Amino acid sequence: MKLLEYQAKHLLKEYHVPVPEGFVVKGLSELSKVVQRLGGRCVVKAQILAGGRGKAGGVRLAGTSQEAFAAAEDLLGKPLETYQTAGKGELVNALLIEEQLSFLKELYFSITYDRETQTPVLMLSAEGGVEIEEIALKNPDSIRKVRVNPMTGIQEHHIRELYLSLGRGKEGYRAFTELVKNLFRLYMERDAAMVEINPLVLLEDETFLALDAKMIIDDNALFRHGDLVEIRKVPEDEQQEVEAREKGLSFVKLDGDVACMVNGAGLAMATMDMIKHHGMEPANFLDIGGSSNPQKVIEALDIIMKNSRVKVVFINVFGGITRCDDVANGFKKALSQRTMTIPMVMRLTGTNEKEGRRILKEIGYDAFTDLKEAVARLKEVYNGIREEH
Amino acid sequence: MGIFVNRETKVIVQGITGRDGSFHTAKMLEYGTRIVGGVTPFKGGSEVDGVPVFNTVSHAVAATGADTSIIYIPPAFAAGSIIEAVEAGITNVVCITEGIPVTDMMTVAHFVRSKGARLIGPNCPGIITPGETKIGIMPGHIFTPGPVGVISRSGTLTYEVVHNLTSAGLGQSTVIGIGGDPIIGTKFIDCLEAFEEDPETKAVVLIGEIGGSDEEMAAAFIKEHFSKPVAVFIAGKTAPKGKRMGHAGAIIHAGKGTAESKVALFREAGSVVVDLPVDIAEAVKAFF
Numbered sequence: 001m002k003l004l005e006y007q008a009k010h011l012l013k014e015y016h017v018p019v020p021e022g023f024v025v026k027g028l029s030e031l032s033k034v035v036q037r038l039g040g041r042c043v044v045k046a047q048i049l050a051g052g053r054g055k056a057g058g059v060r061l062a063g064t065s066q067e068a069f070a071a072a073e074d075l076l077g078k079p080l081e082t083y084q085t086a087g088k089g090e091l092v093n094a095l096l097i098e099e100q101l102s103f104l105k106e107l108y109f110s111i112t113y114d115r116e117t118q119t120p121v122l123m124l125s126a127e128g129g130v131e132i133e134e135i136a137l138k139n140p141d142s143i144r145k146v147r148v149n150p151m152t153g154i155q156e157h158h159i160r161e162l163y164l165s166l167g168r169g170k171e172g173y174r175a176f177t178e179l180v181k182n183l184f185r186l187y188m189e190r191d192a193a194m195v196e197i198n199p200l201v202l203l204e205d206e207t208f209l210a211l212d213a214k215m216i217i218d219d220n221a222l223f224r225h226g227d228l229v230e231i232r233k234v235p236e237d238e239q240q241e242v243e244a245r246e247k248g249l250s251f252v253k254l255d256g257d258v259a260c261m262v263n264g265a266g267l268a269m270a271t272m273d274m275i276k277h278h279g280m281e282p283a284n285f286l287d288i289g290g291s292s293n294p295q296k297v298i299e300a301l302d303i304i305m306k307n308s309r310v311k312v313v314f315i316n317v318f319g320g321i322t323r324c325d326d327v328a329n330g331f332k333k334a335l336s337q338r339t340m341t342i343p344m345v346m347r348l349t350g351t352n353e354k355e356g357r358r359i360l361k362e363i364g365y366d367a368f369t370d371l372k373e374a375v376a377r378l379k380e381v382y383n384g385i386r387e388e389h
Numbered sequence: 390m391g392i393f394v395n396r397e398t399k400v401i402v403q404g405i406t407g408r409d410g411s412f413h414t415a416k417m418l419e420y421g422t423r424i425v426g427g428v429t430p431f432k433g434g435s436e437v438d439g440v441p442v443f444n445t446v447s448h449a450v451a452a453t454g455a456d457t458s459i460i461y462i463p464p465a466f467a468a469g470s471i472i473e474a475v476e477a478g479i480t481n482v483v484c485i486t487e488g489i490p491v492t493d494m495m496t497v498a499h500f501v502r503s504k505g506a507r508l509i510g511p512n513c514p515g516i517i518t519p520g521e522t523k524i525g526i527m528p529g530h531i532f533t534p535g536p537v538g539v540i541s542r543s544g545t546l547t548y549e550v551v552h553n554l555t556s557a558g559l560g561q562s563t564v565i566g567i568g569g570d571p572i573i574g575t576k577f578i579d580c581l582e583a584f585e586e587d588p589e590t591k592a593v594v595l596i597g598e599i600g601g602s603d604e605e606m607a608a609a610f611i612k613e614h615f616s617k618p619v620a621v622f623i624a625g626k627t628a629p630k631g632k633r634m635g636h637a638g639a640i641i642h643a644g645k646g647t648a649e650s651k652v653a654l655f656r657e658a659g660s661v662v663v664d665l666p667v668d669i670a671e672a673v674k675a676f677f
Contacts, residue, residue: 108636110636110637111637112637112638113491113495113571113572115571115572115601115602115603116602116606118494118495118498118499118572119495119499120495123637132636133636136636149499150492150495150496150499151496151499151500151503188492191490191491191492193491194637194638196636196637198636218490218491218492220464220488220489220490220491221490221491221492221493223464223465224465224490262545263545264543264544264545265543265569265598266541266542266543266544266545266546266547266569266596266598266624267543267544267545267546267548267549267624269546269598269599269624269625269627269628270543270546270549270622270624270625270665270666272625272627272628273624273625273626273627273664273665274665274666274667276626276627277664277665282627285628289487290487290526290544318528318545318548318549318552319528320514320526320527320528320544320545320548321409321413321485321514321526321544322545349552350528350531350545350548351416351528353528370556371549371666371667372667
């Protein structure tokens with residue numbers, strides 16, 4: 001789950017990490033009071049989940065309240081297109097209005113996890129700002145990375161190591177230590193998959209402040225962060241995916257016309273690879289997961305049938321923890337509630353296979369055991385439909 | 390023979406009274422696995438399929454002498470269950486549970502290693518040495534004993550590949566699903582090391598996926614240290630690009646994780662990489 005900047009900064013404040021004074025505005029009528037409190041000079045920041053906002057004009061400096069109004073009017077309630085919004089633009093529902101600050105230096109700071117060492121990794125660079133990924137490629141040594149053993153937690157030497165890479169004197173070390181400790185505590189306690197402060201700015205009094213903030217919370221940990229679930233904003237292009245996840249399904253919509261329903265992410269990807277290998281295009285990725293009860297199959301069918309481009313449905317189930325009879329019962333129930341006008345090719349094998357086939361037979365369906373044969377049949381059906389058109 | 394587990398392995402089931410736990414306990418017993426006990430808090434003293442249930446893992450270990458456990462516990466409690474098992478002296482933990490938070494798993498993975506124990510998973514189908522023992526959720530009937538070791542990040546895709554091997558008359562020494570999560574206990578390399586030492590394993594099938602860099606590390610290991618032939622399939626060549634994890638994800642995983650990078654490295658290491666999972670058996674046949 002991604003947090004909006006103002007939501008992330010709210011968490012930062014909770015963990016005593018300094019952020020600029022700022023106010024969230026959701027309508028123009030609220031603006032004048034806020035701008036007045038900040039003394040006219042302010043920064044107007046569009047609140048969207050996609051990155052690349054700065055370059056797309058989503059962050060405006062205003063010297064007067066007139067300028068602030070003009071910027072707010074320009075952004076609020078309109079879609080903002082960045083290089084990460086895939087040509088569609090993300091609707092700006094809220095603005096963060098912040099004080100303008102002067103600072104000595106822009107830095108880059110982040111915490112994420114490293115799969116290889118299975119540890120949190122803290123990263124700091126003296127060269128903050130929007131070009132950080134380029135810097136990472138061209139001059140990776142300029143980004144200091146420190147890995148923390150999760151059993152012993154963050155230690156003073158980790159922080160010292162990071163701070164020394166800035167090449168600054170002792171004056172700022174205390175504030176830096178506090179900052180890093182607090183951010184690490186936030187990362188672990190709130191189950192962040194990523195905390196990124198870019199830029200982290202060094203102020204004239206040798207203290208640090210988070211000028212921007214990006215955070216992703218581990219979806220698997222949301223069960224213990226009810227406060228975050230409540231403020232969740234789901235990006236428009238992910239709404240179907242999130243809806244599916246709530247039902248225990250993993251779904252990604254794609255551009256093709258062959259819908260697929262598979263148990264297991266690896267097999268689902270391999271099934272898509274096979275569909276593509278045979279000259280067809282998958283309409284989606286859909287993993288019904290393990291231990292699927294009949295209801296999941298019904299919901300999975302509902303989701304894939306929402307896509308009007310779908311010409312044929314391919315079902316590939318290799319039962320392990322998923323039982324073939326559960327899947328078959330799901331179908332039986334689903335088909336008793338609707339008429340399927342779209343052809344279906346099914347492959348069903350593994351745990352409780354016999355029982356599953358028996359149930360399918362009752363409703364007049366047959367299933368393949370072998371994947372190769374099933375895909376060959378799928379190809380035939382698909383070609384048949386294309387010839388009709 | 391095979392690696393990590395065999396017919397002598399004594400197993401307890403954590404979460405034995407749950408829907409999945411009880412169902413798969415029956416299936417494992419049917420396969421011949423030595424299930425000697427189960428654990429469900431406050432159900433100690435009862436039985437599931439004739440298997441005694443205990444309140445804690447340490448009670449179960451004391452009463453049965455088990456050294457291996459399999460976990461069917463919901464994600465909120467699974468990390469704690471792994472720690473409980475290791476603290477009770479279990480040296481082989483197989484965790485089936487899907488959806489354990491990353492911060493929990495980082496700590497647990499380090500803890501398990503610090504105690505010299507082995508964790509397989511989480512989010513995995515388990516491990517099977519065909520004809521001897523099945524500690525997992527895989528459908529037993531598709532496996533058959535033989536010379537091919539199989540390591541996979543996926544569950545059902547493993548079944549697909551094993552089905553393909555068995556149909557072609559190629560049996561398996563041990564099949565391990567290492568799990569699909571970002572943080573797992575046993576990696577490809579750990580399995581390759583064990584297969585190298587196992588005289589019954591004559592060839593290995595490795596099933597990878599896009600994302601992470603475990604396959605890259607496995608390819609480097611094969612190039613330097615592995616003497617047996619390896620056939621590889623990487624799933625997800627056509628999958629849409631994953632969600633970006635800010636700049637941080639790009640910095641820490643720069644250039645790794647794509648299907649192309651994995652396929653290229655395995656080819657360079659001398660492994661045979663197939664395009665489709667149903668082509669694996671043909672590639673392995675050529676090894677014999």
